[in-house]
Amino acid sequence: MKVNVSQEELDALQAASLRGAVEGILGGLAISLPLSYLAHRRFPAYRALPPSLKALGIVLVVGPTYAIQTERRGLEFDEERYWTGATKRVIENAKRQEQSQWQKLTPGQKVLQWAKQNQYSVILGSWAVSMAIAGTIVMRDRHQSTSQKVVQARMWAQGLTIGVLVGAGILTHQQRQEAAEHRGVVDHSWKDVLEAEAKEKEQRRIGQLPANAL
Numbered sequence: 001m002k003v004n005v006s007q008e009e010l011d012a013l014q015a016a017s018l019r020g021a022v023e024g025i026l027g028g029l030a031i032s033l034p035l036s037y038l039a040h041r042r043f044p045a046y047r048a049l050p051p052s053l054k055a056l057g058i059v060l061v062v063g064p065t066y067a068i069q070t071e072r073r074g075l076e077f078d079e080e081r082y083w084t085g086a087t088k089r090v091i092e093n094a095k096r097q098e099q100s101q102w103q104k105l106t107p108g109q110k111v112l113q114w115a116k117q118n119q120y121s122v123i124l125g126s127w128a129v130s131m132a133i134a135g136t137i138v139m140r141d142r143h144q145s146t147s148q149k150v151v152q153a154r155m156w157a158q159g160l161t162i163g164v165l166v167g168a169g170i171l172t173h174q175q176r177q178e179a180a181e182h183r184g185v186v187d188h189s190w191k192d193v194l195e196a197e198a199k200e201k202e203q204r205r206i207g208q209l210p211a212n213a214l
Contacts, residue, residue, distance in 0.1 A: 013077050020073025021066055028062030035061075045140065045149065053150070057135075060128045116171060123168050130160045 036054060039046040046054075105113060115122050134156035138149050 009081070012081075013074065016073045016077040017070050020070040023073070024066035024069030025062055027069065028065035029058070031065070032058040032061035050150070053153075057132075060124075060131065064124045064128070116174065119168065119171050122171075123164055126167070127160060127164045130164075131157060134160065 036058060040054075102110065102113070135153050138144075138152045138156065144152065
């Protein structure tokens with residue numbers, strides 16, 4: 001996004017982000033509320049949970065969908081508004097190169113690359129899924145009271161949180177290693193943009209010349 005922006009552009013970006021936020025919240029509620037209702041109807045252990053834990057389950061779904069869709073709409077706004085002319089062609093060319101490199105990766109490398117690019121989504125998603133599985137296992141134990149199950153669920157939550165933090169640390173360490181390996185590589189994307197813009201101006205200039213001047 002460019003540095004010098006007008007108030008109108010800021011308002012438009014805010015509107016796009018707000019649209020994404022609303023879509024993310026509604027999408028998350030569309031998923032979490034029916035699941036919560038079905039669990040309430042089907043599982044007595046879920047009905048026995050305090051409302052705060054049920055609300056937490058809904059938040060764990062709505063939070064990621066809200067953040068992801070808000071960012072997605074903001075990126076779409078930047079792409080539609082500012083990715084034009086030579087800049088757009090350079091970015092599209094870079095995307096094609098990335099796609100070509102992606103096709104050359106093995107399935108394992110693709111999974112690792114995807115996890116690095118979507119680190120926070122993977123962390124939140126894995127934590128939420130792990131919590132759901134652990135909660136289901138704990139709530140099915142008929143030999144514990146509801147209060148004991150809540151305490152057990154909290155212990156699982158603490159352990160899973162530590163595990164997720166360790167996984168996040170491993171991904172971050174790998175990213176830092178890759179950054180250190182490519183530290184000497186100079187980014188010439190700005191140069192490519194300038195060269196493409198110069199060619200575009202030259203083509204327009206030639207196109208404006210009389211036919212007998214060619």
